Amino acid sequence: xxxxxxxxxxxxxxxxxxxxxxxxxxxxxxxxxxxxxxxxxxxxxxxxxxxxxxxxxxxxxxxxxxxxxxxxxxxxxxxxxxxxxxxxxxxxxxxxxxxxxxxxxxxxxxxxxxxxxxxxxxxxxxxxxxxxxxxxxxxxxxxxxxxxxxxxxxxxxxxxxxxxxxxxxxxxxxxxxxxxxxxxxxxxxxxxxxxxxxxxxxxxxxxxxxxxxxxxxxxxxxxxxxxxxxxxxxxxxxxxxxxxxxxxxxxxxxxxxxxxxxxxxxxxxxxxxxxxxxxxxxxxxxxxxxxxxxxxxxxxxxxxxxxxxxxxxxxxxxxxxxxxxxxxxxxxx
Amino acid sequence: xxxxxxxxxxxxxxxxxxxxxxxxxxxxxxxxxxxxxxxxxxxxxxxxxxxxxxxxxxxxxxxxxxxxxxxxxxxxxxxxxxxxxxxxxxxxxxxxxxxxxxxxxxxxxxxxxxxxxxxxxxxxxxxxxxxxxxxxxxxxxxxxxxxxxxxxxxxxxxxxxxxxxxxxxxxxxxxxxxxxxxxxxxxxxxxxxxxxxxxxxxxxxxxxxxxxxxxxxxxxxxxxxxxxxxxxxxxxxxxxxxxxxxxxxxxxxxxxxxxxxxxxxxxxxxxxxxxxxxxxxxxxxxxxxxxxxxxxxxxxxxxxxxxxxxxxxxxxxxxxxxxxxxxxxxxxxxxxxxxxxxxxxxxxxxxxxxxxxxxxxxxxxxxxxxxxxxxxxxxxxxxxxxxxxxxxxxxx
Numbered sequence: 046x047x048x049x050x051x052x053x054x055x056x057x058x059x060x061x062x063x064x065x066x067x068x069x070x071x072x073x074x075x076x077x078x079x080x081x082x083x084x085x086x087x088x089x090x091x092x093x094x095x096x097x098x099x100x101x102x103x104x105x106x107x108x109x110x111x112x113x114x115x116x117x118x119x120x121x122x123x124x125x126x127x128x129x130x131x132x133x134x135x136x137x138x139x140x141x142x143x144x145x146x147x148x149x150x151x152x153x154x155x156x157x158x159x160x161x162x163x164x165x166x167x168x169x170x171x172x173x174x175x176x177x178x179x180x181x182x183x184x185x186x187x188x189x190x191x192x193x194x195x196x197x198x199x200x201x202x203x204x205x206x207x208x209x210x211x212x213x214x215x216x217x218x219x220x221x222x223x224x225x226x227x228x229x230x231x232x233x234x235x236x237x238x239x240x241x242x243x244x245x246x247x248x249x250x251x252x253x254x255x256x257x258x259x260x261x262x263x264x265x266x267x268x269x270x271x272x273x274x275x276x277x278x279x280x281x282x283x284x285x286x287x288x289x290x291x292x293x294x295x296x297x298x299x300x301x302x303x304x305x306x307x308x309x310x311x312x313x314x315x316x317x318x319x320x321x322x323x324x325x326x327x328x329x330x331x332x333x334x335x336x337x338x339x340x341x342x343x344x345x346x347x348x349x350x351x352x353x354x355x356x357x358x359x360x361x362x363x364x365x366x367x368x369x370x371x372x373x374x375x376x377x378x
Numbered sequence: 379x380x381x382x383x384x385x386x387x388x389x390x391x392x393x394x395x396x397x398x399x400x401x402x403x404x405x406x407x408x409x410x411x412x413x414x415x416x417x418x419x420x421x422x423x424x425x426x427x428x429x430x431x432x433x434x435x436x437x438x439x440x441x442x443x444x445x446x447x448x449x450x451x452x453x454x455x456x457x458x459x460x461x462x463x464x465x466x467x468x469x470x471x472x473x474x475x476x477x478x479x480x481x482x483x484x485x486x487x488x489x490x491x492x493x494x495x496x497x498x499x500x501x502x503x504x505x506x507x508x509x510x511x512x513x514x515x516x517x518x519x520x521x522x523x524x525x526x527x528x529x530x531x532x533x534x535x536x537x538x539x540x541x542x543x544x545x546x547x548x549x550x551x552x553x554x555x556x557x558x559x560x561x562x563x564x565x566x567x568x569x570x571x572x573x574x575x576x577x578x579x580x581x582x583x584x585x586x587x588x589x590x591x592x593x594x595x596x597x598x599x600x601x602x603x604x605x606x607x608x609x610x611x612x613x614x615x616x617x618x619x620x621x622x623x624x625x626x627x628x629x630x631x632x633x634x635x636x637x638x639x640x641x642x643x644x645x646x647x648x649x650x651x652x653x654x655x656x657x658x659x660x661x662x663x664x665x666x667x668x669x670x671x672x673x674x675x676x677x678x679x680x681x682x683x684x685x686x687x688x689x690x691x692x693x694x695x696x697x698x699x700x701x702x703x704x705x706x707x708x709x710x711x712x713x714x715x716x717x718x719x720x721x722x723x724x725x726x727x728x729x730x731x732x733x734x735x736x737x738x739x740x741x742x743x744x745x746x747x748x749x750x751x752x753x754x755x756x757x758x759x760x761x762x763x764x765x766x767x768x769x770x771x772x773x774x
Contacts, residue, residue, distance in 0.1 A: 110436060128577060130731070143572060148571055164572065166559065169559075183466065183467060183518070183543055205698070293612050317416075336615075
């Protein structure tokens with residue numbers, strides 16, 4: 046039995062290599078991980094942006110650059126055009142003996158307040174030397190936004206692996222190899238496991254490599270691997286249901302779009318819903334996988350919570366699998 | 379005429395398929411989620427932990443003053459759980475590092491206030507007042523929220539000690555330092571001398587509306603890129619494209635009719651979301667024109683990519699990377715601090731900007747028309763290239 050499963054796995058790996066599919070699946074998460082690595086510093090910068098004249102006093106420009114992102118322009122028209130664009134940019138221009146603050150009118154109130162206060166402090170001559178504030182920190186280096194991006198990447202890899210299984214099955218169907226499999230000594234369960242191993246292992250490997258690239262060396266690896274392994278079950282279930290439920294590529298594509306709903310919904314639910322409404326997302330295995338990864342990556346995980354998340358991912362995935370068994374059997378026959 | 383009959387035939391086939399209904403189903407689900415689950419104007423989830431290191435009467439005076447001025451309001455006390463934790467606190471100025479270890483779990487009752495936006499009455503942040511500095515440190519390190527100790531000396535002068543996580547940008551620390559140089563009254567007096575000029579009357583989208591441009595751009599137009607490729611590969615599998623070699627119909631008519639099917643689907647699914655949420659705000663003529671042109675351009679790109687590969691598996695890498703790259707401007711859309719120059723060269727950047735303006739009913743007409751022309755020309759060129767590729771090898 047084991048030998049046959051491994052044979053199916055090796056056959057799939059060979060076919061995937063021939064199509065460059067396996068390479069894509071491995072390379073894409075790594076490219077995205079590198080992208081996040083370069084992205085993260087930019088996304089955590091000051092949210093306040095101001096537009097100023099190039100001809101403004103260098104001391105004023107330099108002062109403001111210490112606190113906010115400054116963009117310089119050579120005319121009032123250019124500054125007004127910049128302020129009018131879709132993001133929150135406040136114009137600061139010298140008039141008579143003071144300054145005029147130019148706003149579009151729809152900016153976040155805190156962006157306008159910050160620009161006004163900082164410009165006022167410049168006019169007052171405030172410097173860091175006369176501060177009464179002291180700043181201490183906990184020495185953390187990973188911004189939460191980076192953790193969220195990495196977590197989304199992990200869910201994307203899971204979906205990607207599900208797509209490999211799904212497309213693999215659709216192609217087997219069009220080649221009529223599934224019918225051929227039914228007259229071989231390979232059992233249906235053996236076939237399912239063999240077909241799933243490739244996607245699952247690739248997903249797990251990609252997640253580990255992506256985490257290492259992004260510098261997550263000191264997380265609890267045992268926890269992340271356990272969540273990864275349970276996510277593999279999720280990958281199998283998605284891939285099989287999508288693949289066997291689709292008669293052709295367009296239906297598999299529709300399946301991918303459908304899968305995006307619970308994934309995006311789970312992320313949005315976890316991040317945006319108030320604590321008292323979090324229970325509304327408990328039905329989604331993606332929610333539990335995202336939650337477990339979030340806690341592990343931000344080093345706030347305890348074994349009790351992680352085990353509950355793992356049990357939920359496994360339980361829900363298995364429930365979906367058992368509910369879908371008749372459909373899977375029908376698809377395989 | 380042949381184009382019309384080809385389009386009608388393709389629409390009939392598409393309407394029999396599963397995907398057409400999935401597209402509508404996803405749009406309806408998303409509409410329900412937005413209407414039911416997204417608060418149009420939510421309160422901020424920002425949290426601050428504060429310890430007032432000063433006599434009780436001074437603390438009460440400060441709080442009462444803020445309540446009277448409408449800056450904060452008191453709500454029910456909150457029970458906070460402090461987890462066992464080990465951490466270090468470092469002072470970068472002095473180089474001093476202090477280690478703390480707390481092995482026991484602890485529950486404390488905290489006085490709780492909400493900081494309010496005086497203009498809107500919305501909550502800007504929730505403030506938990508604790509009895510000592512250790513507790514605010516423990517909470518801050520485990521939750522990632524900011525903490526501060528405010529101290530008053532015998533002369534009534536205040537000093538502030540902030541606890542940050544460590545990953546914040548230097549600009550953020552600089553702002554905290556500079557904010558505590560002059561008294562708030564002095565700053566307010568000088569601030570009132572500044573002239574504030576509004577150059578527009580543009581309305582800010584609420585949270586429900588803010589989802590719509592992203593949906594229309596990605597779930598609508600961009601999906602056209604992916605779906606048209608799937609349609610083409612399905613037809614390749616079934617030999618439809620090869621059959622064109624022996625028909626009098628031109629390949630470009632077939633490609634264009636496929637594109638029209640995608641445009642029709644996107645128009646239907648986008649309308650399901652846009653009309654109930656944006657209601658009468660948008661200029662619908664401009665919206666549908668822009669939507670159709672954008673979908674046309676992305677579908678033409680999909681056709682060109684599809685012409686290079688003979689199965690979706692082989693096209694997968696290009697398809698996936700292109701879609702990810704085109705989605706990047708969404709980060710800039712939601713995170714205003716992230717708006718690098720290079721991102722503005724991605725085609726979806728002006729698309730998001732254009733849809734946002736159109737949907738709130740304050741579109742920059744010149745901007746929308748310029749980009750409509752750019753995408754129309756680019757789409758036509760891509761379609762022409764795809765036509766050449768498909769004509770050269772009808773079986774590819």
